[in-house]
Amino acid sequence: xxxxxxVVDDDFAVAAIHRGFLEAMPEFEVVGEAHRGGEALRAIDAxxxxxxxxxxxxxxxxxxxxxxxxxxxxxxxxxxIAVTAARERETVxxxxxxxxxxxLVKPFTRTAFIDRMREYLAQRIEVQxxxxxxxxxxxxxxxxxxxxxxxxxxxxxxxxxRLVTDALRDSENDLSAQEVGDRAGLSRVSARRYLEHLVTxxxxxxxxxxxxxxxxxxxxxxx
Numbered sequence: 477x478x479x480x481x482x483v484v485d486d487d488f489a490v491a492a493i494h495r496g497f498l499e500a501m502p503e504f505e506v507v508g509e510a511h512r513g514g515e516a517l518r519a520i521d522a523x524x525x526x527x528x529x530x531x532x533x534x535x536x537x538x539x540x541x542x543x544x545x546x547x548x549x550x551x552x553x554x555x556x557i558a559v560t561a562a563r564e565r566e567t568v569x570x571x572x573x574x575x576x577x578x579x580l581v582k583p584f585t586r587t588a589f590i591d592r593m594r595e596y597l598a599q600r601i602e603v604q605x606x607x608x609x610x611x612x613x614x615x616x617x618x619x620x621x622x623x624x625x626x627x628x629x630x631x632x633x634x635x636x637x638r639l640v641t642d643a644l645r646d647s648e649n650d651l652s653a654q655e656v657g658d659r660a661g662l663s664r665v666s667a668r669r670y671l672e673h674l675v676t677x678x679x680x681x682x683x684x685x686x687x688x689x690x691x692x693x694x695x696x697x698x699x
Contacts, residue, residue, distance in 0.1 A: 478505040479600070482525040484516040484542070485509075485559070486534050490582075494529055494559065497589050503597055513537035517545060520554060527555045527596070532562035532571070540567070543574045557596060587663055594661045595635040629673060636662070640670040641679070641698070650683040650695030671696045 481504050485491040491509050498504040507523045510516035513534045520528065528546075532539035543556060558571050561582040571579060577599075580592050643659040644651060651659075657667035674680035675696070683695040 479527050480505050480507045480525045481527045483509045483529050485531040486511050513542045516542055529559045530556050532560040540570050547575045595633055598635045637670055644698045650697040
């Protein structure tokens with residue numbers, strides 16, 4: 477079932493761009509747009525989305541206020557990803573304390589947007605997979621606080637790394653960056669970055685293989 481999504485941004489052109497990004501992903505269904513905070517709250521009541529992409533800078537009230545009012549309501553929980561140019565530390569802190577599920581800072585590329593949505597999907601699937609009572613490892617996984625032996629390079633995420641790792645684990649043969657990208661829902665370039673990180677930390681290895689026209693290529697598999 478697709479994720480019913482409401483796009484909230486005061487800029488009509490930007491909202492249309494984000495809508496277009498989402499409509500290119502079959503896992504999402506855009507159920508509406510809103511351009512003011514009050515309009516967003518009314519749309520949430522009427523449309524019952526699963527996910528709201530929320531700008532912080534809105535003309536009638538802050539997106540933080542929208543988030544607070546939304547969290548104060550009862551009923552079915554709604555996931556919220558802040559998609560905004562607001563990058564002040566206090567704004568980010570308040571968004572986190574009021575229950576934002578993720579935070580994407582403008583400007584960003586289409587690839588960065590899609591990668592973040594893929595992370596959200598993986599997290600959503602993980603939540604649905606788990607039972608009603610969680611152990612500490614499962615809580616850590618959901619809270620993105622799983623200890624790491626090495627720091628993640630800038631621009632990489634633990635959730636997407638898990639998708640890449642799972643793609644390699646589920647294959648009996650080594651995979652190219654393109655094949656991993658196809659299975660994990662990433663571009664070839666993004667998949668290669670994660671594969672190279674796995675090789676660097678000793679979790680994967682490169683296997684020589686031949687591609688089109690018998691040209692040398694690389695395959696990857698877990699160690």
